[in-house]
Amino acid sequence: MAGLPQKNFDRMIRLVLLLVFACCFTLATELAPIFASLQARSGAGGGPLLVLLGDSRRLFANQFFTMADVYFHSGYYPTIFDARKKEGPSHLDVASHEEAGGSKSKPEEPDDDDQFLGKPRDWIEQFGRNFFPTTHTHLAGVNAREIMPWLKLSAELDPKRIDTYVTAAYWLRTSLNKPEEAEEFLREGLRANPDSHEILLELGRVYFYSKKDSRVARNIWELALKKWLQQDEAKQNPDPHVREEILGELVRDDEQSGNLKQLLADLEELEKISPNKAGIDKYIQDVKAKLAH
């Protein structure tokens, strides 16, 4: 090497570098498919967040769902230091499940029932309360769209978190009047959770209430009920409340279509699990009377 003239030495270096680059290129063409197949096997394909966070993303998914609830309350939310009454579903969850029970939350109205702050302990705390929200309100109408980025992000991070899809679809369908987006998001959730009766229940609602397609809605609810029963047989402990909701929706469809025989059958199924047995029994007698005429 020492005997080589400078010009030849430079040329040789360039050739060696070119050779190394060619080797890298060749290796890349060989290795890329191997890594792609490995990634597909581990099921880790997806956005940059998944690549960055790995499995720890599920922890963040819960946090982002909570952030949606924080936004739903316009920043009025307990921190880890504040005493909570009890652990339970967030208001977002509760709101999305209220429909079956028939009650509705009163948005933008103060709710003194859940004052986690309590009385101030000293003048500093009392004075400090001027600088953060201290009134319990809920986002109303189209303002509910502000929670959507967090729900989307939560679903991106943990596609197995079913509540995220159901809650987002509920708000998209009701307050935001976006049934197409709700359906698309639910189908995305269904691809990640093909056996979810909760997602199917909500998808049926999109068809029944927003798209006014009761035939498709009924088929989806029947599939949801089938999935629920399969999971029950397999001892997976599906939520009994969801079965009640599915049957409730089927009853509603029967009422709308005027199919009294089917209504009777669905009511009898509902009576077995409903806490309001007396009310349903009375309804069954009414339907039987109508059928007798």
Added chain:
Amino acid sequence: MNNVLALAGVVIKELYRRKDFYVLFVMTAVITMMLGSIKFFNDDRIVRYLKDGCLLLIWISSLVIAITTTARQIPAERESRTIFPLLAKPVSRAQLIVGKFLGCWLACGLALIVFYFFFGAITASREHAWSPGMYFQALWLHWICLGIVVALVLLGSVVFTAPSSNATICFIVVMGIMFCGRHLNGVAVHMGGLDGTIVYTIYYCIPHLEWYDVRDFVVHDWGLTGLIPWVAWAGATLYGLLYSVFLLGVTWLVFRRKTLTV
């Protein structure tokens, strides 16, 4: 007073000559615009996540500017030995401290105006109802908070030997106060006994920087229904100014007998 203003002027010039502010501003702007370019469920009127992200970046950037700019002031003067001709002008040690404080604080104020102008422009492009009163209150309280931080870092710069250790410690202290300061009394009550008394005493002693973080009001449009009570706003301003004066006083007490040779 002229000496103080001259010293402050030098610090302000230093801010716009250095690259820190520009880098942080560009980073904030780029990240905010990237966040703004994302569309969720075909709805381009979703804005609160964008405001939240932008304000968080503004707070981080302003704290970085305040802490790093202040932390290097006195150590740099000592290291380059320019502090000797400066004190021989004659400029007293008290004037040096007040001049450095005023310069850093005003520089932070200028940076904040640019940041909040950008924030206002971004918000106005998406949201058609906004509250200038709330924006003013948020900017003002943020600036007062930075005043306390600047005074705290200035005290650190005469106590700790290296600017890096001072900046790190101050950053941890400031973050700790902002996240936990509000809850220390609750923690103290749960602890009880002597430990609880000590924690409660700390709670009363620390500067309550968390008061000045009113991002939730801005992000969630509470300003449209009502502003922060002006009495509370004035009280927080007075508290911030008094605490800054106290910290500057302690800084002077430490600095006046300090040997200046490195």
